Amino acid sequence: MAELHSDENQLRPETQVVQEGRPEREPGGPIIGGIAVSTTYRAGGEYIYGRSDNDTWKDLEAVLGALEAGRALVFSSGMSAISATFDLVPPGGVVVAPTAGYMNTFVQLRKLEANNRLCVRWVEIDDLKSVVAALDGAAMLFFESPVNPLLTVADVEGLIREAKRRGVLVAIDNTFATPLRQQPLKLGADVVVHSLTKALSGHSDVVLGTAVTKSDELFEKLLSYRKDSGANAGPFEAWLALRGLRTFPIRFNQAETSAKILVERLAQHPAVERVRYPGFGFMISIEVKGGARAADKACNASRIWSYATSLGGVESLWERRRRHGDEPVEVPENLVRMSVGIEHVEDLWSDLEQALTRSQS
Ligand SMILES: *Cc1c(COP(=O)(O)O)cnc(C)c1O
Secondary structure (H helix, E strand, O other), X not given: OOOOHHHOOOOOHXXXXXXXXXXXXXXXXXXXXXXXXXXXXXXXXXXXXXXXXXXXXXXXHHHHHHHHOOEXXXXXXXXXXXXXXXXXXXXXXXXXXXXXXXXXXXHHHHHHHHOOOOEEEEEOOOOHHHHHHHHOOOOEEEEEOOOOOOOOOOOHHHHHHHHHHOOOXXXXXXXXXHHHHOOOOOOOOOEEEEEOOOOOOOOOOOOOEEEEEOOHXXXXXXXXXXXXXXXXXXXXXXXXXXXXXXXXXXHHHHHHHHHHHHHHHHHHOOOEEEEEOOOOOOEEEEEEOOHHHHHHHHHHHOOOOEEOOOOOOOOOEEEEHHHOOOOOOOOOOOEEEEEOOOOOHHHHHHHHHHHHHHHOO
């Protein structure tokens, strides 16, 4: 497969997503790579078996690695990439992690703690001092920023610096910021994970994840976790994710432009008590006047926005987060998380306006 790694620092993300992970440029050769479905390979070559080797993964990994400036591994889901990352912690090791954040990460950490696999020191990630105080003797700092679904922003650079100073591994879930707004490996983080289910694939039709690292040692450990635990991706899903990834920057920029317009208008709407927005990206959270009931009413009254979980797709979605029993109690009952899609912003706004107004009756 053609690799553009020698030039990768000069290429911009808009070019990387289109040019990386393509077949060799040769006369008569295809422009698009295939979907590699073979589960086994003839003896004597580099590849052996479908749980460890697949060319469609490699194409997708070439693009992801270029975007995050590291070596990427595709996993069967964002959660399996996160589980692989937690598996880097030695038995009984300490993980410093925030109380608020992606719900299943929180649930998974609590399970690993209950099973004595590791210890968790829970922190408020936007309080740098308290995080630093928890770092001594820890094996890993794991966090996301902006934080789901409160959309608070952590001092990513400061956290990485303080953790590295103490020899603590840093792993960051970059699903919300995306490599267009934040490249943690360049700031010194050790591992970046993504749910590819979200904006990178962008069409709400695959569940996949990735872990990216610059360290050869960590790469080998993550690779062996994927192979041995069977957290590998299906080739069809990998191919669909790659197809979606080709248009990621234009989708992201459109959604972000619309999000900024909607944030300003939402702040003026009488049914909205509070708007949370980190200043970039396609995610907005609002608190609806009238509690959980009014928030649910708004979500059910929309015709363009779908009342559904997940995010980062071309279609706009919103949901009241506390409808999930495992959502941390720090999240207000009336908080509605919004994932802005790429529909026309005026259509998105008129639908929101009528749904929010109806929520108050
Ligand atoms: C969706 C999501 C995950 C989990 O990814 P899956 O692909 O659903 O397993 C992890 N972190 C964040 C921030 C997410 O939004």
